[in-house]
Amino acid sequence: MPLFRRILVANRGEIALRVIRTAQEMGIETVAVFSDADRMALHVRKANFAAHLGGSTPAESYLDADKVLAAAKEFECDALHPGYGFLSENAAFSRACAEAGVEFLGPSGDAISSMGDKVAARNIALKAGVPLVPGLQDDVDEDHLVTAASEVGYPVMLKAAAGGGGKGIRIVEDESGLIEAFRMARAEAKGAFGDDRVYLEKFVVEPRHVEIQIMADKHGNVVHYGERECSVQRRHQKLVEESPCVVLTPELREEMGKAACDLAREVGYVGAGTVEFLYSRGAFYFLEMNTRLQVEHPITEERYGVDLVREMIRVGAGERVNQPGEPRGHSIEVRINAEDPTNFFPSLGVIKRLGLPGGPGVRLDSAMFRGLEVTPFYDSMLGKLIVHGDDRNQAIARMRRALQELRIVGVATSLPVALRALESEPFTSGNYDTSILTTITSENNEYHLVASLAGALARFLAAERVGAASAAHAEEGGDRAPAWAQLGRRDRLWRATR
Amino acid sequence: MPLFRRILVANRGEIALRVIRTAQEMGIETVAVFSDADRMALHVRKANFAAHLGGSTPAESYLDADKVLAAAKEFECDALHPGYGFLSENAAFSRACAEAGVEFLGPSGDAISSMGDKVAARNIALKAGVPLVPGLQDDVDEDHLVTAASEVGYPVMLKAAAGGGGKGIRIVEDESGLIEAFRMARAEAKGAFGDDRVYLEKFVVEPRHVEIQIMADKHGNVVHYGERECSVQRRHQKLVEESPCVVLTPELREEMGKAACDLAREVGYVGAGTVEFLYSRGAFYFLEMNTRLQVEHPITEERYGVDLVREMIRVGAGERVNQPGEPRGHSIEVRINAEDPTNFFPSLGVIKRLGLPGGPGVRLDSAMFRGLEVTPFYDSMLGKLIVHGDDRNQAIARMRRALQELRIVGVATSLPVALRALESEPFTSGNYDTSILTTITSENNEYHLVASLAGALARFLAAERVGAASAAHAEEGGDRAPAWAQLGRRDRLWRATR
Amino acid sequence: MKYEAKLGDKVRVFEFKWDDELLIATSGDHVAALDVSLVGDGEALSLLVDGQSFDIVTDVQGQDVTVQVRGERYEVHVVDERERAAAEVAGNKASGKRELRAAMPGIVVDVKVAVGDVVEEGQTLVVLEAMKMQNPLAAEGPGKVTKVAVAAGEAVAAGALLAEIE
């Protein structure tokens, strides 16, 4: 007996396909939902059933809670998987599912809303004993300044309470400049915002983004599967993730894991979740909790030999969470975004050709297919390439190899940027932080000559084909379709070396 | 510093690509060799260098030891990987490589020739204490018959010494019928072959093909990585392999592993090897040793988290073999043969479309690409689909899911047969032997209606396109190429549901 | 236009009509509204019927359509009304021509006859190597060779015409 009869997958793209794959393996039927733009999408084709939501914008389709829930009822689903994004962190939607008798495969509405509110989340973290970035939540006065600063530890940051977007921030390295900086910060804040309140916070140097994957069941058990290092980011968008994090000690890993589990217990969490931390020089500080499955979950799966979607379904059905086994080796993920690698602008178009990597230790979670039209309506992420190796060096070499095998023609992707990051000294040495991508800009010029040659050659061969086609056309009195002549010409090229 | 500077890969197809991938990950350059028919093959395109051997038959190319070795010298290779088949078990070639100063990534010529000769291999096994199918190597006489039969254990097989191809064989279930059967066998043998000698051997009931993967270094260390169960065969060709074997106890696994290592030690083995056994009701008997990497090696890699090609290269370079870690989960491989699934005839043609599976626990080792021409010159195996799961049930479900995702258009494949085998009761229960495929013949008829509908629909849509194309052609006065009109028509179909 | 689809022993008749954006399929008493999408350049045929989703791959070669559905592969023979009528007329004509075709793909090792040769029943015409075995292919009846379609050394596909005898 399957744990559920039928799951509605309230998402699109690679994550919808990810959920469908596991459900299929568990003998559970799936219902896809789709917008007008996604009629041909893989998640629609691979599900057992498909419900048309209409429209092409997210608001008209995947974000429309009423339409999605109506589909779940129409198709008599007993569970719903929200994926990530869209309705996955919508507390009201989680509650609506519960009321409709459809098991929401994620936390309760209350858990989602506590963690979704920054102040509430911070307070819960305090209560659960999870470290926060040290600082004062209230306005500082000059009398307490020196004591407070030495308590949080240098360097410290002085932030205008009314500021934003990096304005009104001053970094102070040690006590000598503190008072003067404070006075200037007050004056600047007054001038810029008409409000002279200034907060004091520890300045986190060389910050690394490290997060803990947890899973909680309905019986109060919470387990964690170690960490993921996600510091390779541009504009706060992760591009490359790895596990384990090279700088974490086993002790620190256990501390962070325990903190993440304590936090989840504090809010009566159920399902998969991720607790994000800033790591800096042996210390870690709570950032936020993502109350859903994350994009980068596969690197955890590869190391622990666990299927996290399967665990989500199991705990949703009331089963007890399995104890994680021993992790093995090293895993890396690279996101495949439809973006121009030179400026990160979205790249739209149709995937005309697709060559996929294979071999040992390579996994592709993707919704790409030949003929896919990349539209401006949704996120630019087309999928993820994941590798696993015995150790970090093998994993890096494997990812480089797999990236060289993967070919996408028709839209530009961010893959060359990921490849350069993987080949950079900061990454290979492991000594990097969230600023790593700003240091990597230039393309690899090793193949400039061969690329120029190939470019010229491609135009030469195209002209040859057209020439051959016109000749054939003329010979045949224009009756013959050019396609055939092209084929004949290509045939000659194909056999050029025989 | 890489372990070798440059490896010649003396093979083609998926195994050549397999070796290239690992070498690339190890920072070692590769040289592909190719026949006329393989100019466009993936192994030629993915290697750093490519040497043309000429010809299209194996004898003119991949089997021509002189040409292959000349290429290794021309490209200044310091090592050579033979893959499987072709020159991989050619003792003279192994010796020639050694003489030429090219490290042959496999055993010495002597080890290959001892194991390649059935009688020699049997004697080495005896010496190493590896169990053989019990029986008498010489003619039995009636006086010793009863004692001998009870020693080897019933049922026993009486074989005419001069017989062959199953002729002159009698199975005796217990002592009561022994003498009579023996006399009849003698008389029959005399009549049929003019030679009345009869041998006695244990009749192996419900035989399962179970093999042990070993790896040996140049320092006398031999390790094993457990077993593979390869009983799903047709005409002695393996189609589906799994690891672990469901009927093996941990004790038996250790016994078989030890036997395999002892055998390898006995011949001073170096590199990867497989010792094949017949398993029957708690006992195992030596069949033969394959002195090379085998097709089905990836299921061992998936369970042990080891890259066997990497280990081969390491031990070839004189490094010590790593101790295998703890195995994890269950792995299954399905071979992708270009064969008509109804009669196993080879299927030739061009791969016109290709859809590859993905997601968790799925690996594809294949040399397929869109445009690949499957020729009659080589083996029909195009690649292998490999899955890994927590347990056997998950692995089976995953393989079924992956098989449903994999699409090959242009040649027929054996995949539907593998799918039916995986769904059969003998396989799912684990209670099967080498006869399993004879019990599975009929195709799944669940989708007969939808397949008929799709067949009719495909022709209807094709006719619509041609109709639209002719109409466009007529309207435009015949000037316009049909291709454009088809596109216009398809465009309407694409948008049919918007 | 009606289409007869034969799969195994069973023949099913389908008729299709566009109704705005849906395709109405009729087969006997059954009527279904199909939401049909051709994906890419014939990569797949996506069918939504009654909420159910089928991702199908079809390959049309004349009247033979290979259909792949959920890992299974079906050979469906499809004729339309006109072809059926034409076949019935043709079926009534007697033909004295015999074709020798390759039962499996292979390489032609030897061609034993030439156009104009008179051959007896059972006489070897062509030797085909397939699956590492040599297969002599013989005349099914006596006659005169009117066509030799292959030469030694050539690779042939299953079903390829090798020779004709009249």
Place this chain on the structure above:
Amino acid sequence: MKYEAKLGDKVRVFEFKWDDELLIATSGDHVAALDVSLVGDGEALSLLVDGQSFDIVTDVQGQDVTVQVRGERYEVHVVDERERAAAEVAGNKASGKRELRAAMPGIVVDVKVAVGDVVEEGQTLVVLEAMKMQNPLAAEGPGKVTKVAVAAGEAVAAGALLAEIE
């Protein structure tokens, strides 16, 4: 025919000639014999040069060729001799036409002008939403709108023509 390939700042000139089964490429003093194979329907371009193997993917869009080599991606601008000559002639003619093109792909949110409107420099012609931000696109100079190529709600690719002013 000579081809000028521009990649980054560097321009390289190539000339190709078939020599039986090889393609002879000349660039300045360098001559190379290329063993070229087009794989499948343009899936890949396999080059063997001096024993080295390059598996390349090219995508030709007019004079712009996207080249993928070992995971890197290059935009190469290629003109042949004739195109170069034509461009030189055209460069000498003054053109009064200004084109407004999309700098990035997006959705047209608003079109503020119609054909025939007289506009001033800096006047907003079209509003484009891209990456969740609205970008007003303005006239580069004064003139009369001669063409409006898009309508509100339409998705446009990078470089797409939006409007023309003369």
